[in-house]
Structure formats: structure tokens, C-alpha cells
Amino acid sequence: MTAIQNESTPATRRRRLLRPAVLAPALGLAAAAAVALPLMFGGTPAYAVAENPDGTVSITINEAKDPKGLEAELQRMGYNIVVDYLPAGKKCATRPRGSTWLSKEQAPLAVFPPTSEDFSGFQIDPAQIKPGQTGVLEFGVNDNAEPGGVIAAIWARVSDGPVAACELVDGNAPLGEGEE
Template structure:
């Protein structure tokens, strides 16, 4: 199976090659997995951004304003719970918000290259179709034109959870692994409409969602051998030295 960083990088390379800049995050990629566990990829940024080099629709990996809420959760009149994550911080705050709304859930954010150690809960047998009915992207209305307010609302790519479909003794376990794709790993996008186009760093997450029977233990981080380590941007490549000149030794930029 292609790991999620490779899948994300290939999608970004395709966008850069085609010159496309999406206005919002693309829909989740749900690769085939074993029964009872599914992954969804979130927050792929546009790979090519005009002039500014600022990513479009990128959930922040960390930091941000201390006053800003890193997530938003809304309970609908029909009982469904919608949520979106803008910054990957305070997962236990999101978990508590779910519980305040009657959804028994456990939320963990895992750095790239790590995973939660196995054995922290007993996974409940459930079909992929039933699990996807519980946890899925909120679909936009079909067959009619949407108002400006509706277009704005659905552009945020909300995830919907249906608590009424979760068995009374089960817990929804959400484990988001963060990743980053560096601009230097993308192909040169060249020019568009006479203006130079620049790649931008892109960030996001892949979320594993499962149902647990009984208690869920804490996430103890261990190395994940299926993932390669993250890459780091060493800054711009210096111009080549003139022929015959010596290049002084020194630390790489950013180190």
C-alpha cells in the first residue's frame, strides 16, 4: 500500500504539473484498508500559489493564536455533530467538546513517523459501510442551486458524526497523524498568465477512525516503520561558485 505521504506528494505534484490551484481542500482520499478501520486524508494545500507562496486552506500543525479556537463543533437539530479542525492542537479539548454533546469519543494527534502502540483498546467488529455511515464528510445538497451562505458553509468541508448509529457501549476513536510536504519536493510550476508561480509548503493529516469496545487506554507513542521521517527545508539553494573559486565551509541555512 502506498503510504499517505507518498499519496499526498503525488497529488500535489499532479496539481503543480497541471497548474491547478483549488479554492478549498479536496475531498478525503479513502484508500482500501482492512475491515473495521478506515483512513481519510485531510488538509492538502494547493501546491502552486501565485507570487505570495502562502498555502491555501492549510490546517496549521501547531502554534497559532492562543485566543483562536483550533476547532469548531456544531450540533444539528437532527442530532448530527459537525466538526472541522483549523489547527492541530488541543485534541483533548475537541474530545471533551464531543463528550459535552453526548458523543463518546477519544481524540489523539500523532506526529509524523509515530503511531499509538497497539493493544490500547478492543476494536469492535463493524462493516466499512456502517462505520462510514457513522463518520463521513458532510455532503452538499444536490439537485438545486445553493445560496451564497450555503456555498460558504459547505466550502469548509465539515465532517459529520452520527452519534445515534454508535452502539451504546462503543467509543469512537479518532487518531490523526500529521504530515508535511515541502515545496522543494514539488516540480517547478513555471509561469502562468505571464507571472511566476511558486510552490508552497503543504500540511494536513490522515485520520484513522475506529470503534472500540470497552475502555480506551492512553496513546503511547512508538515508532512507525511504515513511515519515513519528515523532510526539512534547508532554505534556498545557493548559486554555484565561479569556476576556480573556493567555497567556504559552514553550516547549512536554517541549521
């Protein structure tokens, strides 16, 4: 009988699920690593966005790509802003893109000069965009300068309503043409 008891089958181990308190920090570290690793190996994000203490927003564009990512970031921050990059030789097909545009004096979306002397990007004042209005940032891109393009011009205005999507067509219209 003693021999039979010693030869019993080993108990199967139950798999335990990690508790949320353990799982959440691990997932957070994984997400941070997904962002940090490309940067550690020489990658640079296409853009950076930071809210300033005075309510303005600083935007730095490191590479002229991913305008919809920049737009999504601004919208996640609560700002109704449309972002478009217009390569050299292209313009938006729909002109004007909105029905009523506020003048630069009525709604100065772009902050110039920037409030910080050592800042190399540009700043906007999202407080200029009231409920029902849409901010528009159009960037003229000189895509022959270097890989990813270089921003050659910025047009920042506020529409008193919705804005049509930018469908790129051939043309060299100035930024914001037809929207005065």
C-alpha cells in the same frame, strides 16, 4: 450640645454583596470576553464543533493541537469519543486499541461526503455509537507543513467496548492499523 451632635463620627458604610441576579450576567460576560478577546486579536481556536439539524456533528480543525480539548468538547455534548493526533513518524503503541471493531459498513462514524457542500471540515454521525461502544477519531498530522501541523488523514471507527489510551511511539503505521 448642638456642636457635639454636628461633630459626630460618620456612620460606617456596610458593604453589600451583589445579588445573584446581578452577578450571574456579569460572570457570563466575563467568560464570553475570555473566549472572544483572543479571537478579536487574531487568535483562532484550534477546533470548532457544531451539531447539525440531521444529528451529525461538524468538526473543523484549524490547528492540529489540543486533541484532548476536542475530545472533552465531544464528551460534554454526550458522545463517547476518543480523539488522538498522531504526528508524522509516530503511532499508538497499543495495537489493537480495542477488542472488537465494527466495520465501516456496520457503523459508519464518518459522514462522507459531508451533508453540506460549503463545509471545509469533516462530519461524524454519533448515532452510530451505541451504549457501551466507543468512537475513535485518529488524525494523522503532517507537522512539517506549517506551525501547528496540518491534518493529513482521518480514521473514524467504532469499538464495541473500551479503547486503550494512545501512547505515542516511533513508527509510521497507517491510522487504525491492526484494528480491522
